[in-house]
Amino acid sequence: MTPLAERVIELELRPPAGFSLPEWAPGAHIDLVLPGDIVRSYSLLGDPTDRAAWRIAVLREVEGRGGSDAIHRMKAGDTVRVRSPRNNFALKLAPSYHFFASGIGITPILPMIDAARGQGIPWRLDYVGRSKAKLAYVPRVSQLPEAHIHFTCPAGRPDIAALLAESDPNAAIYACGSQGFLLGLEAAANAVGRSVQTEWFAPKPGARQAADGAFETFTVRLERSNIEVTVLPGQSIIDACAEAGVTIPASCYEGTCGSCLSTVLEGVPDHRDSFLSPSERKANCLMAACVSKSMSGRLVLDW
Numbered sequence: 001m002t003p004l005a006e007r008v009i010e011l012e013l014r015p016p017a018g019f020s021l022p023e024w025a026p027g028a029h030i031d032l033v034l035p036g037d038i039v040r041s042y043s044l045l046g047d048p049t050d051r052a053a054w055r056i057a058v059l060r061e062v063e064g065r066g067g068s069d070a071i072h073r074m075k076a077g078d079t080v081r082v083r084s085p086r087n088n089f090a091l092k093l094a095p096s097y098h099f100f101a102s103g104i105g106i107t108p109i110l111p112m113i114d115a116a117r118g119q120g121i122p123w124r125l126d127y128v129g130r131s132k133a134k135l136a137y138v139p140r141v142s143q144l145p146e147a148h149i150h151f152t153c154p155a156g157r158p159d160i161a162a163l164l165a166e167s168d169p170n171a172a173i174y175a176c177g178s179q180g181f182l183l184g185l186e187a188a189a190n191a192v193g194r195s196v197q198t199e200w201f202a203p204k205p206g207a208r209q210a211a212d213g214a215f216e217t218f219t220v221r222l223e224r225s226n227i228e229v230t231v232l233p234g235q236s237i238i239d240a241c242a243e244a245g246v247t248i249p250a251s252c253y254e255g256t257c258g259s260c261l262s263t264v265l266e267g268v269p270d271h272r273d274s275f276l277s278p279s280e281r282k283a284n285c286l287m288a289a290c291v292s293k294s295m296s297g298r299l300v301l302d303w
């Protein structure tokens with residue numbers, strides 16, 4: 001456990017003797033399963049091919065739900081359960097990249113930068129945070145000429161539109177950070193006809209709202225389990241399935257982590273998650289079973 005900045009520590013996680021860890025790709029995250037079955041997701045850092053250790057960085061949330069606090073109270077040598085890496089924020093090949101991060105949102109971006117550098121793809125990073133004391137990995141990031149660090153105290157927030165204008169207009173944009181930061185970036189990017197791949201820590205504003213015409217009560221058929229369940233108003237698909245004895249893996253229960261991603265075989269979901277891209281939503285092949293509902297009276301899922 002290494003302190004990185006105010007309320008931020010880096011953890012190195014090692015498997016029990018005789019085991020090796022799966023490799024992962026930039027943008028991947030793991031779930032830590034904490035005492036009381038509290039599950040928290042963290043982006044992986046470091047070398048994706050290192051099978052002897054994983055690294056994550058954890059910000060202790062002052063008004064959080066207790067997960068980050070429990071991690072900060074752990075001691076080196078403690079045992080923690082983890083789940084295998086998953087990736088909802090994969091880096092796709094592009095002619096160049098413009099990375100944006102605010103605060104602890106730098107964590108998935110660092111391996112992306114390593115990947116871009118390794119492949120000789122041009123990139124730029126704009127990294128925003130309150131002050132040097134609060135921002136993790138400043139010494140490392142500040143050595144990179146392509147990286148621009150913006151301290152908002154006392155300089156104020158950078159002009160995101162102006163930063164966007166400084167990069168290659170064809171660069172793929174990847175961003176992770178606070179809600180306000182990502183909303184501002186999305187608005188600035190949309191205004192110039194560009195799209196942003198984002199990873200959200202919390203649900204997007206309005207994401208959980210029901211679409212017009214969404215069914216309050218609907219049935220879900222679990223094809224492989226050969227079970228049909230009724231999802232009642234106020235109930236999640238995950239809970240309805242659990243009552244019928246089928247466990248859909250889940251972590252955040254708020255539509256941000258992707259653990260509960262389910263393949264839709266029939267029916268039209270009412271997407272209420274914060275991570276599927278507009279084209280994935282339109283395709284209606286995948287849905288987040290923790291928050292999403294249904295636009296059809298019946299959904300068939302591949303469980």
Ligand code: FES
Pocket residue numbers: 249250251252253254255256257258259260261273288289290291
């Ligand atoms: S449990 Fe995290 S998106 Fe559903």
